[in-house]
Amino acid sequence: MCLAGVGTRNGGAVSGIVVHSPEGDDGGPVTLRLGPGERVLFGRGSPASPVDLRLADEAVSRLAGEIRATDDHWQLSNLSTTHGYLVENPEGAGEYLRVPPRRIGAPIPFEFSRVVLPSRRESPVFFQVFAPDHVYLDPHAFGGSWESRTLTAYSLDETATYFLVLIALCEPWLRDRSPVAVPTTPQVVERLRGHTACTRLTARAVSSHIDYLADEKLRINVPAPVGADRAQRRNGKREAVVALALKFGIAREEHLALLPPRIGPAATDGGV
Structure with a gap:
C-alpha cells in the first residue's frame, strides 16, 4: 500500500x-x-x-x-x-x-x-x-508583489456542483426561515434535480460532494460521537458544513440564484 x-x-x-x-x-x-x-x-x-x-x-x-x-x-x-x-x-x-x-x-x-x-x-x-484545492487571490487585492497578496481562506468554485450542493444545504437559512434540521441528502438531490448540471445527480454523489466540502474545501474536523452510527456521522458533517458556510459568509443570499426555480408549495414561501 x-x-x-x-x-x-x-x-x-x-x-x-x-x-x-x-x-x-x-x-x-x-x-x-x-x-x-x-x-x-x-x-x-x-x-x-x-x-x-x-x-x-x-x-x-x-x-x-x-x-x-x-x-x-x-x-x-x-x-x-x-x-x-x-x-x-x-x-x-x-x-x-x-x-x-x-x-x-x-x-x-x-x-x-x-x-x-x-x-x-x-x-x-x-x-x-x-484534486488539490485551486487557490485564488482575494478579489479585492490588486497590485503589489506576489508575496504581499492575500489568498482566500476558502477557495470554492461557484460554478462547481459541490457549490450547488452547499447552497442547497444552506437554502433554508438563506431564505430567513427557521428550519429544525439541515436538508437530508435525498432532499438535496430532489432540490437540484431541475438544474441542467444535476439531472443525473445521485444520493451517493451528493454524499461525496459533502465529504469533499468538509474534508478538503472547508477543512472541518467533525469528530464522531461515541457509538454514533453512519447516519449520525453524516448528519453531523452536513450540520458542520452549513454552520461554517453561514458563519463566514461563504454561502450568501445572492447565491440562491444559482439554484433551479422551486416548484410546488415551497415556491410560494419566499422562493424564486
Missing part, C-alpha cells in the same frame, strides 16, 4: 487529493486519500501485481495505471500498452483529456475529474479524483 495519510496544509494552501471509486472489492464505495508525493496504483490486480484501487473488469490491465499527488495538481500515468484513458471534467461542457497508452505523469488540470477506462460491460469502468 502506498498511502501514508492526508498531506499537510501550509500557508493556507491545501495539499492532497481524494480518489473515490463507487464500487470496490466488496461492492461498496472506496475512498483513498493521498498527500503530496504519494501515489495509488490501480488496475485489476493479481498476487504478482498488487494494486491500491482494484477495478474488477477483464478489460482492465492487471496494472493499469498510477495516480500521483503533487502540491497543486495530480498526475496520471497510463501503464497499459493498448488502451487510452479518458479524464472527464464533470463540471465542464464536455471537457476531457485523453491519456494515451504508456503516457507517464500526464498533469490533470481539473479540480474534479472522472477517469474512464475501456470496458467490455455496458456501463464504463470509472473512478473520481478530487
